[in-house]
Amino acid sequence: MLNIAAVLCIATIYVRYKQVHALNPEESRIIKLNKAGLVLGLLSCLGLSIVANFQKTTFFAVHVCGAVLTFGIGSLYMFVQTILSYQMQPKIHGKQVFWIRLLLVIWCGVMLTCSSLLYSGSFGADIVQKLHWNPEDKGYVLHMITTAAEWSMSLSFFGFFLTYIRDFQKISLRVEATLHGLTLYDTAPCPINNERTRLLSRDV
Template sequence: MWWFQQGLCILPVALVLWTTATFIFAYITAVVLRHVDPLVPYISDTGTVAPERCVFGIMLDVSAFLGVATMYVRYKQVQALTDQESRLHKLNLLGLVLGWTSSFGMCIVANFQKTTLFSMHLVGAILTFGVGALYILVQAVLSLYMQPHIHAKSVFWVRLCIGGWTFASIISMFVSSVIMYSSLPGVDVAHKLHWIPGETGYIPHIVSTISEWSLALSFVSFFLTYIRDFQKITLRAEADLHSVHLYDSSHYSITPSFNHSETSPLLAGGI
C-alpha cells in the first residue's frame, strides 16, 4: 500500500496539489496571453480575463469542495480522539464552522471576479483568508490541548508558526493595499491589471501581491500538516434500510434476499 492510500490522507494531498495547480495554471495562462504582468500579479488578476477565468473558477470550486471534505474529516477525527472533553468539542465545532465558511468564501472568489463585481469578490476574499486564518488558529489551539497524549508537541509548534505566518501576511497585505489605494485617488485599481515600475503606487502594489501569494502558500502549507494525521483515520458510510421495498403503499410483503444494512468506505479502494 502506497503512503497516500493509508487512511484518508488522499484528501489533504489532493487539496494541496489541486489548489497549487489552480494557481500555477491560471498564472501561466494569464502571463502567456499577456493579460497580467509576469512579476507577481494578484492571484485574482490571473483569473479575471477569459479564458483562464473560466477554468480558474471551476478549479477553485473543486478546491472548495476538497476543503469542505478535509475539514469534516478533521472534525470527526478530533471528535473521536477527545471523547470526554466537552470544551474541546465546542472548539472543534467552531473550527468546522469557520473552515466551511472559508470554503464558501473561496467559491465567491472563484465566481465573482474583481473586475465584474468587486464588492462581492472582496467579501469572498475576507471570508476565505480572514475566516480561514481563524480556522488555522483554532486548529493550533486544539493541537495545544491534544499534546502530548495524542500527538507530539512539534505538531502544535508547526501549526502555530504557520498561523503566525498567515496573520503576518494578512497584516502586510492589508497595510500595503491601504497605502496603494490611498496613493491612487480616482484610479480604478480593481480594473488595473498592468503596472509600470516606478509609477505611483507600484511599490505598495508589489508588497501587496507578494503578501497575497505568501498568504495562499501559508494556507497550502497548513493542510500539509494533516497528511500524517489522516493516515490514521477511515470513515465509512452505512446504508440502513427502513423498508424491504421501494413502493409507496405498505401492503407489499416481499421477502428480501439481502441484508438490511450495508457498510462501505467513503472512498473506494479500501482507503
C-alpha cells in the first residue's frame, strides 16, 4: 500500500511541478523553488518506499532513514510549496489556499518535533524498537504522543495534497505519440500526410 502511495505521490508532485513551471516560465526565483520542491518531493517518496520495504524490527537504521526522508524532507517539500503559493499571490494564487497550506506546515512541524522526542535517547536505546507497551512502562506517555504525532503528520501530508484539487482542475495532461519510422525495426523517416496533420492539429 505504501509503495502504491509513493508512486501516486510521485505523479502528483510531478504534475504540480509542471503546472508551476507553465505558470511562471520567466520567474527565476520561482523556477528555483519549483525545482527544489520537485527534488524534495521525490526524496520524500523514496523514503516512503524505504519505510514500506524495511521493517522497523529487522532493519531499524534503514527504516529510520526512510522515516527521516518521508517526514523530514516531506515537511520541507510542504514548506517550499507554501512559499511558492505565497510568491504567486495575488495574480496566480489565492490567499485562502496559502493560509490552509501554511497551517498544515506549522502543524506538521509541531508534530515532527513531538515525534523526534522518543528518538532522543532519554528513555534508553532499545525503547524505539519496543512493540508491546504497558501504561506503567517508562516513556509510555511519550510513546503515545509520538505515535499520535506520526499519524497526524501522515494525515497532514494527505491534507496538503488535497489542497491541489482546485489547482489541478485548471490543468489538462495528454500523451502524444510521434512515429519515427514505418515499423519498429527501421528508422526510416515516416511520411506524414499534410491533410491529416492539419486535422489532428485542429482536433487538439
